[in-house]
Amino acid sequence: MALGIPVPIGSIERELGRLWKESGESKSRASLINLAIYSEKPDALETNSLIIQSIAGEHAMRALLIQADPTAVGNSAEAWINMHCYLRGPHGGEVCSEQISFLLAGQSARTLQSVVFSHLDSDLPLILWWQADFYPPLDEKIWRGVDRLLFDSSHWSHPREQFQVISGIAESRTILCDLNWARSLPIRQALAGIFDIPGTLPELQSITTLQLDHAHGHRTTALLLLGWLADRLGWRLIMASEQPQFQDAGGSLITVTLQEAGETCINRILLISRNASFELRRESGSDLYVTTVRGKEIPTASRMVRAPREATREVLLTELARGGRHPLFLPSVRAVEALWE
């Protein structure tokens, strides 16, 4: 079973020690972060254990998986310990990350601080991936020790409400990390790359039309991209509708179309300016973004760059590899505030 050996919560550290002792000298423990994942979904422990298994080879960590049911009648707390090991290094030794899994119900699910966070690897950053909705008011005690708070706004049914709830955390030392924002990073990189082509930069000031094609369930990704463009280019939302309208710094209108099409989260972005058009496209099943520039006085240019897979593992790896704050995230959210549902 992916969760490993069942252990009493009171003797997790002792049992981990025993596990290491039994595993022999060829294995070494590595840990750069504490990654805690909180979920209220029924199969979360198994699902998240597979994710940890798939990323531990690149990010050595202590993983703390929590599956909670705070509404359950009664009170229970179970735990398992496990290791994910990979062959590494010139001598082929195994490097292992530890995983502790918790299944919590009732009152136990509301005492994360004592039950779970007492098992952190001390002095290493705590990254908490919150897979449930945020309920106001947020428990200060939980967030105070969190270095990075991960969540995925593409899973939210009420993004407007959720963004409002977490906006208070943004004031603290905790860094907000939306995996949906990380998901859009390769797209933003590819789009930014188009405007490195000489002669294209001035065209950013005369955009008239933006079309964003996104897969079903990825409207929030498209909105984040739209917010990013609006924030970066100084557009102001003047009409929040199915076909929103923005006004640029010079007072000209920009018409935006967001539509469901294709299978990858963002299939196509088309920007039309006074003198040129700029397209980013990802064909279904393709691992590449193709960007194309066509214009009156700009040489037609087409370029391909590797597009990462959009599986949770890849998005999580992108986020973990970034580090630092995400200064453009909240401004991008706010630039399209009226469009969030």
Place this chain on the structure above:
Amino acid sequence: MSSPTVNPLREGIVNRLAPEPCTLVIFGATGDLTHRKLIPALYNLAAEGALPPSITIIGFARREKTTGEFRAEMEASVRKFSRTPVDEALWKNFASALIYHRSPFDDLSGYESLARAMEAADQTRGTGGNRLYYLAVAPDQFPVILSRLRESGLSQAPKGSWARVIVEKPFGTDLRTAQELNRLVGEVFAEKDTFRIDHFLGKETAQNIMVLRFANSIFESLWNSKHISNVQITAAEPLGIEGRAGYYDNSGAMRDMVQNHLLQLLTLTAMEPPTSLSADAIRDEKVKVLRSLRPLRGDDVFRHVVRAQYTAGLIAGEPVTGYRDAEGVARNSHTESYVALQVNIDNWRWAGVPFFIRTAKRMPKGGTEIAITFKSVPRVLFNKSGQGLDENVLVIRIQPDEGVSLRMSSKMPGSRLRIEPVKMDFHYGTSFGKATPEAYERLLLDAMSGDATLFARCDEVEEAWTFVDGIEDAWKTRSDDLAFYTAGSWGPVEADELAARHGVTWRRM
């Protein structure tokens, strides 16, 4: 409204200078470096979207070849040497930027036609008039290529654009030739546009030396003669000269490794904190270290430097021939395949701290590392006898198995007081599973961005040669100092004696 000069969509995406669109001309496009390193590095950068979108890469070489043939050869090389697998569509897209330009290096008309090819690329691909010339050729070709670049006007960028040159090592063979080369390059390109590549500086661990020293408060306060007893910098390799006798027998370990790579590592280890992270601020501090090196001249050389040659022996259980038996090496060659130096840095921070530098071929195993040995604790408490405790040693492993380790003393469990050394070990490969990019990827991007931090400045090169020339000059006066060591051993006994005179033993790697 004025036009933007900075791409607003770039902000917050990468925290480095963006490489600018350009035409990259590789002189020596059919050579080994282009096949093994440059084109695979460029392909990987393109695949990650890190290259400027409209880059054009022109391979300049003497051999008769079509662009189609050049692309096919480069594809084979990328398939063989790239750190990531080749994607067909990506390769096709990347290959469309590759052009072959055949010309002898001394033929001015070849440069005139190159100019036309680059202007065409400016028009059709939007390279913006920016030029980056990579001299991936033997040093004897540098003068003619630089002269022709100047005569054809190619070293002068059109207004609003730039022309830069990347020069591969060796940067001369002594101070005089280095100065001549610098003068030659300086007549054609400004210093800010000259990028002398030392691939050691592109390695992650070399870059981490500064981070380790200046981003961790626990080290810098101890990083001086009050607390450090000695420093050892070692670059060992099990390989012999591998068919490079023509070059190596004229160069030797001192010129091949010490003058560039190892003195660069020494400067990063010993430099003062720079005032900023700008290229010149960092290089200013590195140059100060080189200027503070106590010169070794005359008899001093034979007291502070050991040179040696390997004789036949065993490497990994396999017999190997001695240096003088290698093909192309003179039977009476005095070229050193091993060199060990004890140097002093005469400044306030390092007064009295011996630095040991050692590099060799045909060692039992390969590796490059910097070992900083701290002074022993006072002879009280656990060290009353002065013999019982090992010193703390901080080791920065540059390659392979990159990482940092710290040796310290610890009580062994038990009722008796027994103190033993233990090692805290950080391995890049263990903690960061992700493959690190090749040094050439980073350095090519930096050159396209105009960031010269990881490149050697002309005064750095000349100061390093000034130091090395003193040793080479002394060596020319004698030959009886050449020592010998068996291939597969850790070097000659004379080197052990050199270290022992300072109460030091060479580290066992």
